[in-house]
Amino acid sequence: MAKCGSAKDAVVIGTDGLDALIKLLAKDGYDVIGPRVESGAVVLEPVDGVDDLPAGWADEQDGGHYRLTKIDSPAIFEHVVGPHTWKRYLSPPAQTILRARKRGKGFSVEEVVDAPKYALLGVRACDLKAISLQDRVFDNGDFVDKGYFARRNKAFVIAVNCTRAAGTCFCVSMNSGPEASCGFDLGLTEILTKTKHVFLLAAGSERGRKAIAELKKKKQVKAAAAADRAAAAKAVDAAAKSMKRKMRKDAARLLAANREHPRWEEVATRCLSCANCTMVCPTCFCSTVEDVTDLKGKTAERVRRWDSCFTHDFSYIHGGTVRRLRSSRYRHWITHKLSTWHDQFQTQGCVGCGRCITWCPVGIDITEEVRELGKRRT
Template structure:
């Protein structure tokens, strides 16, 4: 698919209505309290129009823009991860048979089958979905709940033109412009790709639409998006090229794997452990972390019970607990495990990195620990050691 269309800002509502009419539940960015979050969207008015964000190590703030941009921010506080992989869900319910107190009836919980349309998903988060597809859906044993929620997803991606100071997707090869196809299957990564152009000039403000799939073309035809040209595509590419050039953080993906494997005993781990609170914030906002545990509950009468799956974190002491105690009893070991898995052994395990460069772990760390700086520091120490 290679067609270019132009969508006026007023056409966003037509796009939303068309997707609703096709049976999709729309999920996209919206303002809740003091943050832009990923939640259900009913109309273009729900989008964060005229709202930007400021993200620094340990700092996240919203700001009012002086234009009418609908997507004039870096990324929502939380990614699309909870849409397909919620923080808590019931796995099964059991109830004691009233006629025979020795038997139980067990019912497995079934996720909502309504297909989801992702509206405004950023390139980094789109890549994170691809990571979860690899881990949870495309191996021998699949996560049935994830697969059920993921099935039939319609994706309206939005290229990023406003990176935060914490973003480093350009160095990771995951943005700010999404790849046209996924690494996993070679299929289209999105149905439609929108790039917002000239939001500060009302007479020129528009969305350049690139079509990724046939069903994306059907939707573009249905909302009467007018034909675009190759100069329009060039304008879209210029937006993301400029965004990439403004990113000041980076990770050297060519060397980081070997650096981390060689740094198991580096004194840098003591340094970062002296600052890390092991609060788990970084793993909870990470769009690719997928560690979970199970919690069992029952009523006081002992007649019914439930098993819940909930997010867990490798920064929790109990996460590595086995008989006799935790394998990673100190913060040094836990931080080393986290960053080494993200940037080295994840690639060995799944054939791709576990970091997409969204920068959330930097912004939402209470003490501002920066994964890019820790990676760079370990690289410098390895070079100095020869």
């Protein structure tokens, strides 16, 4: 992967510097969204300063299991990814996309594009990759999702390199982490030793370089020492090495070759078809549109909402629903994600963030399902 942010030019800031950065972006008119603790999880919500960030919290993750635990450390980014994804902001769960008004015998239509200016703080490598995959989905050459790109192009992205892997992470095997290499304005790596707590900060764009220059004016920036760069690299490397789960490299081929397999019936005994996996997936993009009217029928709105291939209505066409069985819904989802996505978008569809494993109430593991398909049938 090409490196965009050069570690050579990286500088060092402290927690005060991070606080100054958040306030600087807010002053520039950005809604700063970052990790914070709510209802026992790290969620992505508006943050006003460094005090809002989840210092001293780490997440324990496994299939269908997430617990936030207090740790004896001031580390701010010890947690990994939680139930929220950045698509919540770039491709929101409910958005009005047009308004219509009755005029005489016809009606007029007004397109609606709601695009707040977001600064996304704490975008992990997997999620950064996911955003790049959604960029591909929402602009296929023939069709461009205007709302998505209006939000996307304004967004200031602050990536954070992972220095710890959660139990459900498998980004290394998807070639999408734990280091954010490209596609950010600023890249952060937390360095925590016995004597200091700082962040290595690299610019990945002109906007990022300007932000660093502003921080310099505020005397928040120090030159990075070789030791800082080495400590950051070591921490990210340790996260990569500690990763337990991995996806088989031949997943796309295996899925294409096993449209009929006893495993589909087996997974259907566990799958709840609740759609949690698709809701928490940072690349799942499906939506439905609902038309709503006022009582008098004078005005109407078209609302686009997140949808899921796990619902009965998703595959409803004239005459009925195509995928009535849970087995066919699960097979459709995993096959699209890991196999036909390549044909459709010429990219991978999964980034190895592990959310679908953690947030599945019954802990169905996408890496395990692929592994089972690959086993010789007896």
